[in-house]
Amino acid sequence: MTSPTTPTRIDRRHLPPGIAALGRKDPERVGPYRTLGVIRRDAAGATLLAEAADGALASVRPLSAEVADGPDVRARLAAETDRLSRARALCLAGYRDADLQAAEPWLATEYVPGRTLGEHVAEHGPLRGETLTALAAGTAEALAAWHALGGLHLALDPSKVVLSPRGPKIVDPGISFATGRPLGDGRWAAPERRTGEGATGGAADVFAWGLLVRYAATGWEPSGETVDEPALGAVPEHLTSTIVGALRREPGERPTALRLLEELAPGSGGDLGRAVSDLLAGSWTGMTAPEPRRVRRSRTPLWVGAASVVLVGALVGGLLWSGDDPGGPLGAGGTRGSEEQGETGETGAEGEGAGSAPTVVENPEDVASVVVQARELALAAESFTTYEHRYHNMGGDTTPHHYFQTREPVPAITSASYLGTIGPGVIALGDDFEEMVYFHDSMVGTEGAVEREYYRELSPGADEREHPREQWVSLVDEMDDVLNKVDLVHEGFGPVPTEYMPPEMLSEEEVRGRTGHHYSATYIEEDYRVHEREFGPLEATLGFWVDDSGRPLRFIREMVDRETPGEFGGSRELTHLVEFARFDEEVEIHIPTEDEILPELS
Template sequence: MTSPTPTARVDRGHLPPGVVGLGRKDPERVGPYRTLGVIRRDAAGATLLAEADDGALASVRLLPAEVADGPDVRARLAAETGRLSRARALCLAGYRDADLQAAEPWLATEYVPGRTLGEHVTEHGPLRGETLTALAAGTAEALAAWHALGGLHLALDPSRVVLSPRGPKIVDPGISSATGRPLGDGRWAAPEQGAVDGSADVFAWGLLMRYAATGAEPSGTMTDDPATGAVSAPLASLIGEASRREPGERPTALRLLEELTPGSGGDLGRAVSDLLAGSWTGVSAPEPRRVRRSRTPVVVGAASVVLVGALVGGLLWSGDGSGGPLGALGPTGSGSQDTRGEGDAASGGGAEGSGGSEEGAALAVESGPEDGAAVIAETLALMHEAPDLLYREQYRIDEGGEPAVFIVEYTEEPVRAIQRMAYHPMGTSVNLRFGTDLGEEIEGRIAAGESGIESIEYFQSDHGSITGQELLEGARTPFEWILESDTEIEYLGLSAVPHETSYWDTISDHLVFEATEGHHYSGTYVDPTERQEARETIVDFDLWIDDQGHPLRLEAAGVIYPENPAHPETTFDQERDYVFHEPREIHIPEGSEIGS
């Protein structure tokens, strides 16, 4: 089964969701392929979306010289490429071309249009019934074929399974084995190290099928009887067997496939093909969307870490009035996927309490939704007037890093107060400002567990790192920058407001997101903040606004271009969720609750 080339326009200005624009250091061509965008970056380099001379799309894995020139890497890569060229599996991304002797060797495979498993579950929820069975059988078929050739994947996670309209496909087989670098999310990896057979891949398969069926990500606690929700008995049993602690007690991928295709008569490939033809439904590839600059953070090297530390490290905790390290906009969440038909009216609210008109089709501003600058100016005015506000922001420096998360609440009743809770891998903190002029200051430290906030230790502070007014202004800063930069703002119409469920929904359990649509705007602006040793900072953004003009979700990704060209560029991304019209309850501790 070969994935067809998408018929929708795909070029450097119109890329599939999940594919970002080329960075300044990405090549214009790789071998005979013209590069279009970046599918992913990881410890082994980058996977680029590229176009062959005949117009067919390909995924091109490009290994940097420092990776390729490691001990025996090219020899191992040649072995893995040889396996891939011989592999005959419906659900494994097929081999197209390679040049392993180039200074930066590359391997081209078929491009699989579609959402990753992680994206699909986030946007549409778990898979059900025969579609789930088809996913399980298809991925087992790909692993069985790869293992039969002596290969191991060792990097299976939800980003390495792509759900195309014609079936699931596993991508990136053998890259981790060839480079000796861990590529996948470690939460999905088997507990044993140095696996020499396919048992580690089978373990990851079990976690992935449980995730596909329930939306539950690995908790880090192993069990031989994982909860599988409403999964039918045969598949639930196989998931349990694949998840066993001892590698020798897990089934092989071939046995998984045999169990999932009873009555195949030994023709497993035909059985999988027939299963997909009859059961693979409700899966589509999203249309390409307009893009500008690269939105995917590069892997930050040592020199870049020093630069980031100089530019933003202190701002994580001292604050610049924006609620985030750089004060830029960012990817934010506010509303799960809307599953209604295109003709349905928008609900006009991305979270509990977000107001919206009954019409759901036009903004309240007189100029109409196409005038982006007027709409955002109205949004900014509404934010100035709002008597209550909540926004949650996630910020990260590189794609694989842990995010810093900020939750900011503001209220004018019964006492004017604003509170920022900050969560970061290096620690947690609370900044509470209250009073008529927000001049009273209390700090705190958070103890958080799996079920949310367990306790807050408050202490008095008379020299806070950030004022209450700066915290309040931080909610509005990105909108001001968009307008100050004289940005060309593109109106993209009504679309579902994206929201990714994560651990932070547990921490911020006072957020309730509803499926909704919003008026979608996109553009690029220059961050006006003067940063030490930075020549300029360019930020791309996507913004969703409800019918009344209130922001629902703000996403952005930026590139900091250093003054010294010898320094690497630094990239970052952020996400913000906004909630209005829902009175906030901010606890102001009394004297007995406040330590020294």
């Protein structure tokens, strides 16, 4: 056992929490750096933990030729790299090295050990007292320095702030602007960014900073909507006016990052850097960089999800499952055994059975049959990925969930809270999904790498968790119940909208390419429940999309109570969104070995 005074060596078998093992498509080396693990993945690729020849660690971001050869990307990347090499800020991850002329250019920056802000808040709750003030001042200092050089971050969210033992550090400045890829969670973006009006100086980053500090103080994630009087909850009084100013709707009405720093460091005598340094020295306590732990080399290719899951294009055959009997083999149409399906067990447009005929292609106006088929195909799918979120404007969002199911290498299904960077959950294993293992994720990035700890039992007094298969079936049945009680209208075939889709579910390119049959309805929702709270009656608008095979793609129900104001102003609004990202494509879930499973969840 490693002694407390002898840190575990960082190598490919012993990585810090939050660093995932390298995938099959990750390079063994980048320039002079030997790669060790994956810090995060996003729309621009992977950020890798790497080791220089002298043993120093770095955060290395290689860019694929596809990304780098986009219009003006190399020129913008050169400009951002030049800024980073000149930046001098305590709370900005510093420049180390770069090669922008390579076929696949790369940039190396300081590796910052520690948990992200999202991980810390999810694990330990909001920040308090002077630690919160130090976070606010430190991140403002980093933005002020970056903006002074003409740079913009444009992807600031809790995954881009690492709470190192020496202070908070902002990572990935300028990468989103250089690559033209949206690297952040869109809910944290300023309103002008969401509406396509672009950035105005550093105002978009200042808006994200306001949401970030509010999140650090309250644990509230933004809903993606902008209001004139944002709720502040437990934000301490000395920060309220600063955050309110940062969250103003109009970019020109927000303070600059430098002004934020001046407000947070009064009496500095103009030496703001020294003021931040003193604040961190006296207030930044209790932050640690977790020790490395043993990991297994990932077999996963490019898109790694929050459950150490990768989605690839190969279709899989085999036994299919029914939601009514998770342990029984079924065909795609819900018929049991191989005789009805033929000797190969395959299903499809020419197969027999209730669920195999392409109802939506033959007659998309036959709404009842389309709904029946969508449920059957969803429940019969052998593998899938699904993202679900119930959100509202009532003072802090509820937690999204994601579901992954596979049959290889063993039958498994996971359900996890999706907190943007981290989430607890459960995995059920075995032919009947009978073995339950609990887990807790530590992620770096909303779309990033995952470190997962497994537990055999929940701690005494903890609430029991619903079986993940039963939970997912309940979700499909809830959708089916709603669709069957409304008068759906076929609106035609076309693009499927997506407000937010985690990249571990679908890449940006795949999201843009999704098309399907659209059905809609407007009705009164008499009874809607969120976390044991009942709401109703509500004015509801429903959208439902299926692909040409009849599988569901998207379900969204938007409800309004015009008689009751929301805590963010206006009418109370509630939304239930389900994104069915993939069906019957390979989903690889890491199956823990016995020595990876701890006795109890602490």
